[in-house]
Amino acid sequence: MIQLEDIKNALYAKKKVHVVGGGASGRAVIKLLQYHNIPLVFHEKNKENLLPEFVEFLEKNTISCFFGEHKKENFADCDIFIPSPGAALAMFKDFLPSTALAVSETEIAYLFCGNTPILGITGTSGKTTTTTICDAMLKAQGLTVFTGGNIGTPLSEYALAITQNPNIKKADVIVLELSSFQLQTCNALKPHVGICLNISANHLDYHADMQEYIDAKMQLFAHQTENDFAILGQDIALLANKYHFKAKTIIFDANKRNFPKTKLLGQHNQSNAEAAWQACQIFGVSFENAQKAMQNICPMENRLEFVRELNGVTYINDSKCTTVVALEVALKAVSEANHPIILLAGGKFKGGDLEALIPLIQKNVKHIALYGGGREFFEKAWQGKVALSYDETLDQALLRSQQLATQNDAILLAPATASFDQFKSYIARGSHFRELVLQLN
Numbered sequence: 001m002i003q004l005e006d007i008k009n010a011l012y013a014k015k016k017v018h019v020v021g022g023g024a025s026g027r028a029v030i031k032l033l034q035y036h037n038i039p040l041v042f043h044e045k046n047k048e049n050l051l052p053e054f055v056e057f058l059e060k061n062t063i064s065c066f067f068g069e070h071k072k073e074n075f076a077d078c079d080i081f082i083p084s085p086g087a088a089l090a091m092f093k094d095f096l097p098s099t100a101l102a103v104s105e106t107e108i109a110y111l112f113c114g115n116t117p118i119l120g121i122t123g124t125s126g127k128t129t130t131t132t133i134c135d136a137m138l139k140a141q142g143l144t145v146f147t148g149g150n151i152g153t154p155l156s157e158y159a160l161a162i163t164q165n166p167n168i169k170k171a172d173v174i175v176l177e178l179s180s181f182q183l184q185t186c187n188a189l190k191p192h193v194g195i196c197l198n199i200s201a202n203h204l205d206y207h208a209d210m211q212e213y214i215d216a217k218m219q220l221f222a223h224q225t226e227n228d229f230a231i232l233g234q235d236i237a238l239l240a241n242k243y244h245f246k247a248k249t250i251i252f253d254a255n256k257r258n259f260p261k262t263k264l265l266g267q268h269n270q271s272n273a274e275a276a277w278q279a280c281q282i283f284g285v286s287f288e289n290a291q292k293a294m295q296n297i298c299p300m301e302n303r304l305e306f307v308r309e310l311n312g313v314t315y316i317n318d319s320k321c322t323t324v325v326a327l328e329v330a331l332k333a334v335s336e337a338n339h340p341i342i343l344l345a346g347g348k349f350k351g352g353d354l355e356a357l358i359p360l361i362q363k364n365v366k367h368i369a370l371y372g373g374g375r376e377f378f379e380k381a382w383q384g385k386v387a388l389s390y391d392e393t394l395d396q397a398l399l400r401s402q403q404l405a406t407q408n409d410a411i412l413l414a415p416a417t418a419s420f421d422q423f424k425s426y427i428a429r430g431s432h433f434r435e436l437v438l439q440l441n
Contacts (some may be wrong), residue, residue, distance in 0.1 A: 001223075002187040007080070007103060008111045011038050016077045018043060018100075020070075020092070021084025022050045025105040028156035029082055032109060034061050035160060041078070043070060070095055082108060085150070085181040104185040106176060109155035112163055118190070119175045119279055120149075122183060122220050123197030123233070125326050126272045129264070129303060130197060131177040133276040136293035141285040144169055149176035173283055180216035190223040193279045194247070195231040196239075197272065200325045218243045231278050233271075252278045258287075259294040265304045265316075266333025302430035304333055307437045312407035314339060315437045318414040319430030324352025327416035328360060335364040339410035342367045342401045344394065347417030347429075349374035354381035354416075361386050367404050371397035373421030394422065394429070398436050 011017070011033070018041045019030055026042075033040055040063050044050060047067040058065055066074045070092070075081075078100045083089065089102060096102075110118070119138075121131045128151050135147040146158045155176065162168050176191070196217055218239060221230045224247035231250045232240060240249045254271035262269070277290050299305045302319040309315070318330045327345070334341055343365050354377065361368070362385065370378050370390045382388060391397040394413075401411045413433045423429040 002101070004107075004111060004188045004190070007101070007107065007188065010080060010101070011036070011108075011111070014039055015079035016041060017080045017082060018075060018078040019082045020044075020087055022054060023084055023086070025154040025156065026082075026084055027051070027054050028154040028160070029105040029108055030063065031057065032112065032156040032160045032163075034063065035163065036112070040064065041066070041074075043067075043074065045069060075100070083185060085179060089184060101187070102185045103187060104182045104189075106149055106155050106178065106182050107186045107189045109159040110174075110189060112159040113155070113174060114170065116146075116171055116174050117192035117283075119173055119193045119195075119283070120178050120189075120191035120220050121176070121195045121197070121279075122178045122180070122217050123195070124200045125323070125329065126197045126268060127177050127179075128320075129269060129300065130195065130272040130276050131175060132300060133273055133293065133297060134175050134280055136297050137276055137280040137285050137290045138173055138175065138283060140289040140293040141280075141283070143172040143283065143285075145173050145175055146171040147175040150179045150182060151177040178220060180213055183219040184212075184216040186219050188223055189219075190225075190228065191220065192227075193229045193231065193282050194220040194224065195275050195279055196220060196233065196236060197275055198233045199236050199239075200323070214239070221245050221247060229279070229282055231275055233275070250278050259291060261291070262294045263298055264294075265299065266329065266336060268329045268333060269304075301434075302426060304330060305430070305434075307434055310437075310440055312409075313402070313405040314410040315440075316410055316412045317430050317433050317437075318412060319419070319426045319433060321414040321416055322347075322418050322426055323350060324354055324357065324416050327414050328357055330412060330414040331357070331360055331364055334410050334412055337410070339408060341365045342369060342405055342409055342411045344369050344371065344397055344401060344411065344413045344433075345378060345415050345417070346371040346375065346394075346397070347373050347415045347422070348420045349377045349417050352416070354378060358382065358385050366409070367401070369397040369401045369404075374417050394433060395436060398433070398440075402440060 016039045020043045022044045042065045072095045075095045081100045081102045121127050131151050138145045148155050226246050228247040230245050230247040237251045252275045256274045257270045259273045305317040307315040307317050321330050367387045371394050419426045419429040
């Protein structure tokens, strides 16, 4: 079994590290490793997408670069391979030498973070909200926290900052949101506390199958010891035995409502808060401070985000809703607030059982305004079961929804799809919706 120390020794033995992708994590790990004089090779298919200041950094430090389509010969001397989090490992299996070790940016970064304990959070849905709640609860206790990973700042940025400036106050706890992409290339990372909220079908365009996806999630717990803690949702409790967890296992109750005074909508956020509370009390957080954190925390952008109320109609942005499971959660959350719903849905459909939502939709949704891609999937499942309309764009569908809405309705953007039919990301889709809503009169 590979140990963190083995990876660190390989780096300092001047093994050649190849980094793919110039996104936030790629840029951060390149700068971290260059500071430590590790031999580097950088690969990027689309040089024109790189930030000019990063191109300047690469040139100034004479880092070897390959731009354009990936080629096997360009990876010939690769000892350690750090992929972009969004690049499937299978894409590179024919390029890499058999001896190359794939390592996530997060794991590389942690090698330079000392022994600061990690609180790691994964799951198919709810991990960003739960990560944010953990951050708030720990800070409410007065702890110094670095929060990043799949949310916000790559861990490499923190690792470089504390290396370059020893006067920076180091974190008491490192809180990391970790995707299956990142976890798949974590060989030895050992969080003191790990949370897996839930698992449902997702990213099967990236992973070979559902088993590979679950295996990746379970990497969060693979290197824990009996001194560590694993926190699981009830629906996946059996995985602790199946994957032979060594950590103390805590199964959190998703139906608890320990934090009713909060701006976060829905029972699913009570569940997220319960998971966070189970984790944070291990680090000494009191229930009183956990409650204070939940009272002060606000919904995050694109996650059941209240945008405005206009003429008695509430507008809610849940652009992060990219799956059918997430749509079910959104509908339940908004209906709990006693709002009849006009639903905006559409985009690049990723799969899922739309017909299973019919009873929930018939009970809580007065109209579904479809737009953009995926029309054939939604109409096949819902035509004749609920009032449907279709428009080419989100702009048109929103205007139609405004015309249909009456007092106390909620117009809910919960697309249940990827955004890539009309937008470059769910963030761009949510931003566009927010701007449209704020322009309404």
